[in-house]
Amino acid sequence: MEFAWSGADAGFRHELVDFLDRELAGWDRSTGLGSAVHSDFSRAFVRTLADRGWLTPHWPEEYGGGGQGAWQHFVLGEELWKRGEPRGPQYMNVNWVGPAIIKYGTEEQKRELLPPIARGEVFWCQGFSEPEAGTDLAALRTRAVRAGDGFVLNGQKIWTSYANEADYCFLLARTGSVADGRDGISVFLLPLKTPGVEVRRIDGLVGEHSFNELFLTDARIPAECLLGEENKGWEIVRRTLAYERVGAPRYARAALVLDRLAEWCRAAGLLEDGGVQEQFGQARALCEAARILVYRVIDERAKAKEPSPLAYQARAAMVQAERAVGDLALDVMGSEALVEGALGDAQFRNSLGAGIAAGSYEVQLNLITRLILNLPKD
Ligand SMILES: Cc1cc2nc3c(=O)[nH]c(=O)nc-3n(C[C@H](O)[C@H](O)[C@H](O)COP(=O)(O)OP(=O)(O)OC[C@H]3O[C@@H](n4cnc5c(N)ncnc54)[C@H](O)[C@@H]3O)c2cc1C
The missing domain is CATH 1.10.540.10 (Acyl-CoA dehydrogenase/oxidase, N-terminal domain)
Structure with missing residues (x-):
């Protein structure tokens, strides 16, 4: 190797x-x-x-x-x-x-x-999640009904990052019945200036104006907005999420924050402490493990292989690395770490978001047990 x-x-x-x-x-x-x-x-x-x-x-x-x-x-x-x-x-x-x-x-x-x-x-945004469909995305209810030579959209999306500034939304909507589950879903490339699309801001912990809700009320779009085949959106979703899960090399930023924390600890005289050194060692090891696991996914891509379950493992490792660095910042800096703009502040908030966005950490672990460790489902 x-x-x-x-x-x-x-x-x-x-x-x-x-x-x-x-x-x-x-x-x-x-x-x-x-x-x-x-x-x-x-x-x-x-x-x-x-x-x-x-x-x-x-x-x-x-x-x-x-x-x-x-x-x-x-x-x-x-x-x-x-x-x-x-x-x-x-x-x-x-x-x-x-x-x-x-x-x-x-x-x-x-x-x-x-x-x-x-x-x-x-700018594009991603319209996947709904109030009753996050982890269980196949339960989504936003509807796209054929009308003339296009579709009419009705429903609500939530946690739509950047929708307030985006030009288009990569939107999931139900074209089959709810009972069809994942088989009745299609992907639409929705121009956000379409009449009937309303974006409302949600203030959140993760960052200034990160989140929005998207309301669709009789929004008419031409059939050319459909991506791929009608009712066959699930394959596109799976592929998209596999790319999204490792799209942001979070370990690279976490490792940099770790270096800065070490400088801060050195200046504060904390770096001689054996317990602190051990925490630094563990956090660094988690950043490196995440890096190598992500590289395995990129290696697959470079060889034009189809996305595999390795993406779940890589994502879970990145969340662990982000959290370890965020927790370390809190441990060594105390409440000072959470002052707005402080070293630990963005790290801590990013690590919270990383464990939820693109599928929660717990769900990645479930998938790893099933698809990589081959453990029984229940
Ligand atoms: C920073 C950030 C950005 C985001 N941006 C977008 C975006 O741009 N577009 C978009 O569509 N969505 C976005 N989301 C939403 C995100 O995709 C959802 O929050 C996520 O899929 C989880 O869904 P939920 O919030 O409905 O939680 P739920 O699915 O209700 O989960 C709640 C809790 O239950 C646990 N849980 C649920 N099911 C299981 C299970 N089977 N086994 C074990 N535990 C389980 C979860 O792990 C979680 O801890 C974003 C979220 C964050 C944090």
């Missing part, structure tokens, strides 16, 4: 770090994803990235990509995530929205929707 980076990937990272140090010199990484400051900065920064071919390097050239591999995309993700993800919501576009359209879209959908993503011009 070869753990070292190839010369080309190492060279790319070197060039990228130089570029980011220059471009992000005035960037305050503590502004949270979803905040107005973050999004304004992202819109400008992402275009600069796109001009260099570094927004969608792993996409096919015909759709605005650079024809590069999965590893280059991931090196980008690591370096950007460490710096507070200056791509803002567009990290989702390049990680899973675009790839889903590339795989399941019609030629017209690809020509219309992919180039604006590759140029860094649009």
Whole structure:
């Protein structure tokens, strides 16, 4: 097994770090994803990235990509995530929205929707969760009913990150009956300016204006908004979630926070304490384990294999790493860690969100027991 980076990937990272140090010199990484400051900065920064071919390097050239591999995309993700993800919501576009359209879209959908993503011009959001359908996504009730040459949407989504700023929503709706469960679900590429779509803000713990509700009232959309086959959305969902679960290299930022915490402890004279050293060692080991487990998933992608259950393992490991660093910050800094803008503050809130978003930690563990450990369901 070869753990070292190839010369080309190492060279790319070197060039990228130089570029980011220059471009992000005035960037305050503590502004949270979803905040107005973050999004304004992202819109400008992402275009600069796109001009260099570094927004969608792993996409096919015909759709605005650079024809590069999965590893280059991931090196980008690591370096950007460490710096507070200056791509803002567009990290989702390049990680899973675009790839889903590339795989399941019609030629017209690809020509219309992919180039604006590759140029860094649009925000997308994800309309999956509903008040009664989170973990049990197959229970979703938002309906899409055929009417004339299109569909009429009615229902409600919740926890829709970035919907307040997004141009499109990657939306799940029921086209079959509720009894059909996962077989009666379709994916729609919904322009948010469609009449009948209303976005309402939800204030939350995770960050400034992170969440929204999406209300759909007789919203009419053309049939061209359907992605893939009607009633066959579940396969797209599974694939999308597999990409989403490892899309954000959370361990990279957690490891950086850990380094900063060590500096803080050294200055405070705490680093000589054996118990503190042990906690640092454990947190570092969890960050490294998450990194290696995520790399196994990227290796599959680089070899064009179908997504496997390894994504659940990688996601669970990232949550453990995030939590270990958040808990360590609380232990060593006490309540000071939670002061807004303090070292532990964003880490602690991110670790809470990581254990819920893209499927909760407990659910990942269930899936690991079944699909990797082959344990019986009950
Ligand atoms: C930061 C963040 C961003 C998000 N962004 C979006 C977004 O953009 N779009 C979107 O659609 N959604 C988004 N979500 C919502 C997220 O997908 C859901 O919160 C998640 O799927 C869990 O669903 P729920 O909140 O309904 O909790 P529930 O499903 O009600 O779960 C509640 C608790 O019960 C546990 N539980 C449930 N079922 C089981 C089981 N079978 N076995 C063991 N334990 C179980 C869960 O682990 C959890 O602890 C976001 C959430 C967060 C935190």
